[in-house]
Amino acid sequence: MELTSAFRGLVCPTCTADGGSVFDQQCPACGDELEPRYEYDEVSAAELFEPGETASQGQWRFDALLPFDRSVAVSAAEGGTPLCGADRLADELDVADVYIKDEGRNPTGTVYDRGMSLVATALSGHDDPEELEPLALASTGNSGQSAAAYVGRLGLRSYAFVPSRSAFSNKAMINVHGGQMRVVGGRYGDAASAVDEQLAADYYSLQEFATPYRHEGAKTLAFELYSDLGGLPDVVFVPTSTGELIAGVGRGFEELTKIGLTESTPTIVAVQPTSCAPIAAAVQQGRDSPEPWTHPDTIIGELEVADPAGGTQAVDTLQRLDGAAVTVEDSDSLDAATTICHNEIIEMGAAGGAAAAGAWEFAEDGAFDGDETVVILNTDSGVKTPDILRSHLMGQGR
Ligand SMILES: [Zn+2]
Numbered sequence: 001m002e003l004t005s006a007f008r009g010l011v012c013p014t015c016t017a018d019g020g021s022v023f024d025q026q027c028p029a030c031g032d033e034l035e036p037r038y039e040y041d042e043v044s045a046a047e048l049f050e051p052g053e054t055a056s057q058g059q060w061r062f063d064a065l066l067p068f069d070r071s072v073a074v075s076a077a078e079g080g081t082p083l084c085g086a087d088r089l090a091d092e093l094d095v096a097d098v099y100i101k102d103e104g105r106n107p108t109g110t111v112y113d114r115g116m117s118l119v120a121t122a123l124s125g126h127d128d129p130e131e132l133e134p135l136a137l138a139s140t141g142n143s144g145q146s147a148a149a150y151v152g153r154l155g156l157r158s159y160a161f162v163p164s165r166s167a168f169s170n171k172a173m174i175n176v177h178g179g180q181m182r183v184v185g186g187r188y189g190d191a192a193s194a195v196d197e198q199l200a201a202d203y204y205s206l207q208e209f210a211t212p213y214r215h216e217g218a219k220t221l222a223f224e225l226y227s228d229l230g231g232l233p234d235v236v237f238v239p240t241s242t243g244e245l246i247a248g249v250g251r252g253f254e255e256l257t258k259i260g261l262t263e264s265t266p267t268i269v270a271v272q273p274t275s276c277a278p279i280a281a282a283v284q285q286g287r288d289s290p291e292p293w294t295h296p297d298t299i300i301g302e303l304e305v306a307d308p309a310g311g312t313q314a315v316d317t318l319q320r321l322d323g324a325a326v327t328v329e330d331s332d333s334l335d336a337a338t339t340i341c342h343n344e345i346i347e348m349g350a351a352g353g354a355a356a357a358g359a360w361e362f363a364e365d366g367a368f369d370g371d372e373t374v375v376i377l378n379t380d381s382g383v384k385t386p387d388i389l390r391s392h393l394m395g396q397g398r
Pocket of ligand 1: 013014032
């Protein structure tokens with residue numbers, strides 16, 4: 001296994017015990033989840049942003065701050081996604097610039113490919129990976145599809161537990177990529193419970209914040225934004241469900257300060273649906289961790305996570321970096337997604353539409369000064385949920 005020179009293995013953030021091998025997930029001393037650790041003094045900005053590197057190399061161009069060398073990456077060029085200027089939206093929001101970071105153009109059409117590529121790369125270094133089978137996770141849909149694709153590449157057996165409401169395209173492609181699927185009646189929380197019930201806890205988890213690598217992959221978003229903009233954006237709107245993306249993007253921006261490249265971090269804004277907003281509620285109420293949301297009910301299935309695995313980490317990130325959280329109505333999210341599809345060419349997903357609606361809400365609240373560079377994260381492709389987007393239009397007689 002080719003590890004990178006600044007990577008110092010996995011460490012427990014709670015008790016600081018060393019974590020053992022790159023395949024371990026829980027701290028041997030206290031059972032908390034492990035995190036990658038780096039010697040930041042050994043990474044220069046020039047190394048992280050090597051001249052001549054291009055977006056076509058995807059997220060692995062930033063392997064100076066990843067655990068594994070790009071030469072061993074299990075990769076389909078995830079990351080390196082376009083940062084699309086949205087001039088009309090900038091005019092409407094009355095800010096200097098708006099960019100949509102289009103994660104729909106990852107290999108399986110979702111931002112989760114970044115983390116899954118790291119997970120698969122770690123597993124590819126195992127002497128006998130079949131020992132770890134089955135690999136499993138619960139998913140609202142996209143992460144299950146991504147996991148099936150990357151685990152399929154390794155030739156290992158995996159299970160994705162998805163709620164019955166998850167998108168048909170996700171369910172179909174989990175199987176097409178060679179993954180096993182278990183459709184669980186109810187909502188995401190029921191799928192999460194079913195993993196342990198059906199597999200008797202005897203599996204290797206691909207769940208965010210069980211594997212140390214999923215939010216670790218998401219941090220490369222921050223590196224790409226810095227690279228593409230030639231500096232930091234001012235505000236980044238992130239559709240928020242499990243907390244994985246908030247924790248990951250926050251870490252990426254913090255690491256730029258740790259290697260001495262930047263002195264500040266952008267304002268990161270978590271956007272959740274009004275009808276399922278445990279992380280936003282915790283931030284707005286000044287609590288350290290979210291309370292599970294009692295009656296989640298959003299049409300945007302990707303954002304319906306009532307008890308987020310990374311809730312505490314997300315809230316901690318937003319508090320530490322002086323971020324914010326807003327909630328948005330589903331109808332506003334779908335309006336934003338369909339308007340962006342109409343005006344900006346790209347396939348904006350419903351969850352990405354929530355991030356855009358969050359930016360609208362910021363504008364309406366007078367929270368922008370007018371000179372900001374704003375980034376909206378489109379976390380998945382609109383073609384995954386065309387039915388939701390189109391039925392919204394039809395409901396409006398359009
Ligand atoms: Zn520990």
